[in-house]
Each structure stands twice: as C-alpha cells, then as structure tokens.
Amino acid sequence: xxxxxxxxxxxxxxxxxxxxxxxxxxxxxxxxxxxxxxxxxxxxxxxxxxxxxxxxxxxxxxxxxxxxxxxxxxxxxxxxxxxxxxxxxxxxxxxxxxxxxxxxxxxxxxxxxxxxxxxxxxxxxxxxxxxxxxxxxxxxxxxxxxxxxxxxxxxxxxxxxxxxxxxxxxxxxxxxxxxxxxxxxxxxxxxxxxxxxxxxxxxxxxxxxxxxxxxxxxxxxxxxxxxxxxxxxxxxxxxxxxxxxxxxxxxxxxx
Numbered sequence: 001x002x003x004x005x006x007x008x009x010x011x012x013x014x015x016x017x018x019x020x021x022x023x024x025x026x027x028x029x030x031x032x033x034x035x036x037x038x039x040x041x042x043x044x045x046x047x048x049x050x051x052x053x054x055x056x057x058x059x060x061x062x063x064x065x066x067x068x069x070x071x072x073x074x075x076x077x078x079x080x081x082x083x084x085x086x087x088x089x090x091x092x093x094x095x096x097x098x099x100x101x102x103x104x105x106x107x108x109x110x111x112x113x114x115x116x117x118x119x120x121x122x123x124x125x126x127x128x129x130x131x132x133x134x135x136x137x138x139x140x141x142x143x144x145x146x147x148x149x150x151x152x153x154x155x156x157x158x159x160x161x162x163x164x165x166x167x168x169x170x171x172x173x174x175x176x177x178x179x180x181x182x183x184x185x186x187x188x189x190x191x192x193x194x195x196x197x198x199x200x201x202x203x204x205x206x207x208x209x210x211x212x213x214x215x216x217x218x219x220x221x222x223x224x225x226x227x228x229x230x231x232x233x234x235x236x237x238x239x240x241x242x243x244x245x246x247x248x249x250x251x252x253x254x255x
Contacts (some may be wrong), residue, residue: 002026007033011146013075014043027164028171032179034150038143039187041073045138053134063127066138067119078145081226082118083111085213088223097220099159102223116225118234125237129141130244133194137240140188140195141233147184147199148232149225150177156210159219168225198239206232 006022007030009015019026048069052062071079088102090110101108129137154172158165188199206228213224220228 004036004218006030006035007037008040009121010194011077012073013038013077014040014073015131024164024167026169028167029096031150031153031168031172032176034146035143035180035183035187038146039183041070041142042139042187044073044078045069045142049138050093051134053131058131059136062196066126067123070142071184078226078230079115079118081223081231083107083115084223085227087113089213089216094166095216096218102221118230119240122234122237125234125241128244129237129240131195133240133244136191136195137237140191141236143184143187144199144202144236145229145233147180148203149229150180151203151206151228152210152225156214157219159214159217159221159224165220165222168222169220194240194243197243198236201239205235 002019003026005016006019006026009019009029010027023191038067045066049062049066052065056062064101075106084102084104084107086107087104087110088098088100091098091101091108093101126137150172153165153168156169156208159168160166184199188195209231210220213220213227217224
C-alpha cells in the first residue's frame, strides 16, 4: 500500500497522506504500480467525460476541458519531461550538452512549440473520435501510457551516472514488469479491439522511441520517461481516431 500511495502521489496531484520519510528505494519500488495509477486517472477521465457530455453534449469546450484535465490531475509532470527532452534532443548539440540542456529547469523554444503542437494533435484526435469510443479512449489512455513508461524504465539503460530516474531503472525487476503488465492487460483488453490495437501500437511506438533516444543519448532519463509516456498517450488517441474514421478501420488493423 505504501508503494502504491507513493506512486499515486508522485505521478498525480492526488494526495492521501503525508509521506515525509520516503527514501529513493521507496520511489523505486513504486514503479510496478504506475499502470494502477493510470487506472485511477482513467476512471476520473471517463467519469468526467460522461458528466460533461451529458450536461453539454460533445461541444468544443468539452473537448478542451478533457484535454486540460490530465494536466490538472498530474501537475504537468510528464509534459515537463516531454518539453525538456525536445529541448535537449533537438538542440543539435553533442550528447553531454543535450543531457545538460534537459536538466535545465528553464523551457526553451523547441519545448514550447512541441507542447503547442502536441495539444493541437490531442485536441483534434479526441474531437474526431466517435462519441461511442470517447470514454473507452480516455480510460485506457493513461494505463497504456504508464505501462509504456514502465517498459522504458525496465528494459533500457539509464543515461546519467546519477539522478532520480536512476533508482527507478535499478529497481525495475521482473516482478515490476509482470505486475504492471498484468494490470494493463486486465483493464485494457476487455474494452475490445480498438483498445487492444491501441495497446499494441502504443507499446510498439514507445519501444521505438525509447530505442531511438537510447541511441542518441546513451540511455534514458527521467525526462525521457515522461516524454515516452506523453507521446504514447497521443498515439493511443490517434489509434482510436483511426479506428473511428478510417473506412473499415478495425478490419484494416487486424489484417
């Protein structure tokens, strides 16, 4: 329970109790519960979408509120990592300088532009998902995103000699992966073909991004974990968009 609460309070703005005596190992042990935190967020997103759509219909403002909701609930933690990663990786500098840029708390122009583009894609994709799939997409999105983060933590080396993300990588063992994968499968697969397609494509995409970043940086960092999670959520929305609007979308995906 302590590890789950640690994961919940680290990844979200949901605070259940004060944890003043946490160690680095406590954070490392919490990794296995990341998809479970995604489940909590998914339930909130799904309930919020049901209430907003019931009250206002599928209006533009409702779409905007649903895109903003994850930022409010997570404090923008993953988005911060995404922006730092973009600033560093696309700086055109050598590897060590890229890592230094990513560690800088200031956000650069590349990061800001990337965030604007990401929000535009998320808004457009969510707006065009068929109404019957909206709640499903919002429910599975944070679960798959956090499973992608666990995968990146467990299977790819850490780029820095030290850093908070290093303890996650060092303690992500077989049990971590199995528990995270079990939670993900149990709560994603029952939602049907679109959800399964989003899971497979999302994790495949995350693996490719993690591989590319590892080749470029010599490993991953806490910032890249956030970037991978953020981009995977966008891919999940795009999969649901595709299955909604591509003619025979699901049949194409399964060929």
